[in-house]
Amino acid sequence: MQDEPNIVVIKDNNALVIHSLDDAASRLGLHIGQPLANARAMCPDLKVFDADVVADAKTLSDIADWCDRFTPLVALDPPHGLFLDITGCAHLFGGEAALLQTLVRALARQGFAVSAAIAGTSVCARTLTRQASGTIVADGGEAEAINRLPVSALGAGEAITTGLRRAGLKTIGDVASRAPHEITARFGARFSTLLAHALGQGDAPISPRKPLPDYIVEKRFPEPISTDIMIAMTLSRLADTLIAAMEKQGKGARRLEAAFFRTDGVVRAIMVETGRPVTRSAVIDRLFRERLDALADPLDPGFGFDMVRLSASRTEIVVQEQRDLDAHVHDNDELAALIDRIAARIGGKRVVVHLPQDTHMPEHAVLAVSAQHHLAVATHATWPARMESEPPLRPLRLFEKPEPIKVPFATVPDGPPHQFTWRRALHAVVRVEGPERIAMEWWRQDDRQLTRDYFRIEDAEGLRFWIFRDGLYEGEVFDGDGKPASPGWYVHGLFA
């Protein structure tokens, strides 16, 4: 099995070509980009697999998640590369060599073939991984380290690599010995920049996948932990440390992320958001407990977690309030804490407050917004005053989507119905008030909206409805031949 050549093929220009291959296939002289038919001719007992680009990207992103344990600055270099900015991190792992070894061994244990290198610039490190895996280049030694490598290691693309070879420039050292303006004139400015970066002259910045959190605390375990109690204890200890760090700078956390690193490389991140900056570790503790309790797919420790990290990705300066003198402030704090707790469990979008909107359209008159973020705005919003000594003009319950009703006939085209069928029940109209005409807003780019005539209706049972006719009679609604058709009727809400 070991020596049987395996290749992965992908469709390129209507032909299957080799996307990637293993060592055995490579030894047989196959190469990436070769058509499958040629490869089969050379080696009939090939094992062929279809490429799955999406799954590859997912795997790369998972590996990047795992690499978060070494540094928060991890960038993707598709299709199968990762950049880790380990500036200031190496000493935590016993130096650069130890870090490299740990990383390569751990990934190899997970079944990946890894080539890794450390260098002063990301381009130089990437060049080294292609030909000289395991190299660690000291600052300033870049040019020397890559001089002897073939030009293909630069990864500049097929056309440029072939061009360089034809020009007799076989190694990177050969190319570097030429004057930069010659290279630029022949191969373009982009290539000469790449070359300069590879030689350690300047560097292209990497773009980390995640923004750097404001505060990070983490705990590593020589012996993986897996019980809920241990996880909870770890989180609360981390919360203490995090709060202590933030307190020194007068900060409170608005968004917290707990990342659980499993021994087999799976990383699970859980996020909690709060409406107000959190300054007490007990609150963090409780929010995470709620969140973990309510997870649809519970935290699976597998063989255990060997690292837990707690980071505050959004923080705010906390204004110290004197609480005891103003009971109202205190009340609001408690309400905000309750909202945070419920939101942690069922999701921030499910706890809402309401803001009035300046529109006559009933379905848009009120906007529901997240209570965590808009509690203060909503408590100070100005609602239109109700008309004194008038009965309610708007229904207490409003259907998100008006429900069609069957109206058998209307004696007066513009008038309200005598009876209607809603949800298979017949309602006889006893009282009517209306119409209240609401014209749709033409400046909204919605699909065609018709003028609505709303009626407030009471039926024989005393139930009160808010119904409307969608469209003016003989004005807006036409059938296929352009003749006036009878407009549709809808129930939009129910009055108390």
Place this chain on the structure above:
Amino acid sequence: MSGARGSALAILRGQIERIEAAEVVHQRDRVALGHSEVDCALKGGLARAAIHEVFCEGRQGAAATGFVTGLAGRVTTRKPLLWVRQDFSDIETGALSMSGLAELGLDPRRVVMVRAADVESALRASADALACDALGAVVLELWGETRQFDLVASRKLTLAAQSSGVTGLLLRMAAQPLPSTAETRWMLRAAHSPPGAMWSAWGAPRFDAELLRNRHGPCGRWIMEWKCDECQFSESPAYPQPVAAAPARRSDPAIFPGAQRRAG
């Protein structure tokens, strides 16, 4: 033996007394609803720091919502109101509209809405909320019969309400009353508007409220009207109220002196 039993009995009696005393303490805090007969039956008004259940048939959902809104409006005038509902009830009876709430005289700024996906999370959120004394009232709106809301759950809510002083209002639409620890239990129906011409505008919301259970007083059935301006209930005007369904009258619909409003 008998001495041990005697002392055990004494301890139990003491415990019961303490429990009852604790209840009595809470019973003092009552808020008058405004309807004199109802207030009389309730011994002064609706008890705060307790659970009250409002049941209704499925199609009477809006009326029951109006009644619960009224109770909430009476119970708390300044403190926030947490309204917990499950997704399904929005589909069945429509979402609680803040414009409609404002029309009933309540302040939408005080309302925080929890949109729970299912009964479990709704129950949990309301139990949490009832323990938070920053709130004035918690409304838990459930649709249909639910297995999850049993005596244990009900007891949990009652205890939370008693310890925090928050009033819990349960709106049970399309559900049959079952034993629970609620202080009062109501069955709600919409009541007719006072007799009048077909085209006369109907007035304030009117409820046909039946008090099915009252832990500390008699039950009864009344027509209650909600006064939006005063934000309280009142007696319906003195005229015979048809309780049975009145036949639909067919007057000429062409004449309608009802004010024609135009907006948009």
